[in-house]
Amino acid sequence: MKHRKLGNNGPSVSAIGYGAMVLVHGMYGEVEDTLSVKTIQHVIDSGITMIDTADAYANGHNEELVGQAIKDRRDKVFLATKFGIVFDANETSTPVTTNWNVLPINGKPEYVRKAIDGSLNRLGVDYLDLWYAHFPDPSTPIEDTVSTMAEVVQAGKVKYLGLSNVTAEQLRRAHAVHPITAVQYEYSLWSRNAETDLLPTARELGVGFVPWAPLGSGFLTGTVKSVSEGDFRNFNPRYQGENLKANQDRFAPIKAMAEELNVTPAQLALAWLLHKDEHIVPIPGSRNPVHIDSNAMATEISLTPEQLKLLDTLAPRDLAAGKTLL
Template identity: 40%
Template structure:
């Protein structure tokens, strides 16, 4: 399994990771996580906000922290083989939080839920406008010194916040949405990350599943699927986006790979410190996604992808 570095502090992870947000709490999910580890995948992503299950269930207050418990249970006995990333800072009733008191409570709660002694990569899930980022990162830096976390990350943070945070303590990675259909990060954030030597961890690198080519009509989404609420999956937006996916599918066939593998290979080709974390509940999908590492894209391939799916091509907003 090829490894990639995130940041300049020594963190190395598998070139593709696994997002666990929508996993139900059952043996199948545990088998998928352990199977991913068997195949050499080492980067596992969760958050204290995530519950277990898909759609709105994953954000239900009653299920707060359950996803961490699921991941901890799946990795029990194999903790040293895994890089565990989790997040703090989004609440159900108080908006975004990044004050020292909240962080200290959150890290202890996550350590308990995961059943581990330290967190490899600890992200601020969303920037708290009521707490200076310098104060937040200063607290996280203290947690590094205490050994509760190893590396510090930010999620969906703008460029100015990233720069200010990095001046306090090295930021190892920024997690944000990035795919052929969500390329806003290219404007300011990605150039800054490359300048500062910070890794990028793209979530939803397959456009919430649309870029797999498996979704052909709106009715393919289960009734309780959260994606039904997204404009890219609705009405005329859906039809226009489906036409773009068909072009990507055609190119994937010519390359001898799956549509999802081509989309992931494009993300991987955007920088050496980029580690996408596609989410899935099924081990066969994990294995298929890992196949993207073997897909080589030439300059001509990248130019063709840019032609058929240029920046801003997707119809509808990403949220």
């Protein structure tokens, strides 16, 4: 497994990370806990070091699964989790509307201090390598959230700070309070909005970039024909109605290009991201060990400038039918 730095001054991590959200019950269908733990252990044994979770995934249960899986492998893991989406009905929150749901968000200092201890307990660790604010809280200045997160760093509970789903302006304001090591945002061949402001700003500030949904929630694997009842992708505008079929047609040339290069569509999509910036670390998720290994091999794919230009042409920013998740 190749490694790269997460930002100009950040830590070295595997060039491909792992998004554990895929192991949440009901996200992509049902999954059994024992299998989930074995899946995460396979991820680690394959050489992938960065494991990404969040306290809101399955109301904390995803963190518990990750904790079980890394219990005897902590030294091999760069552990990242997120806070801010409120999953306790007794907590106050501010609603944030996305293109697929409404999320209850809390970034107030008192909640920040409470959230870190909850995550550490569920994960069974005494520190985190990377801690993200999952969404900015509209009712709380980002400076207040980040300054409190910085207190947690000073207390030795967290090594590096990150932000998720923020604007370029919010990243600048936060970075002025405390160095931000990584920013996480939706980014892939079918969701390129990050290229407008956020990715250039991260590059300017020396902040690492972690694309979530780097395979379009599975679409860019080239294998999704439909989604079953109960699958969260039914709420994704790009999977709804006629959009899914339209996207299958529009992205068919990329699938054909992968076949010509003798790589999988997923590998091609990940390799494209890795070539976009040396500090980009995608976090694809999969329940299948074969797919996990295949995704990891994307780090071995070299694309020529001509091939990269062709991909940019085949998948322009507004190619996909339907809104992005954010």
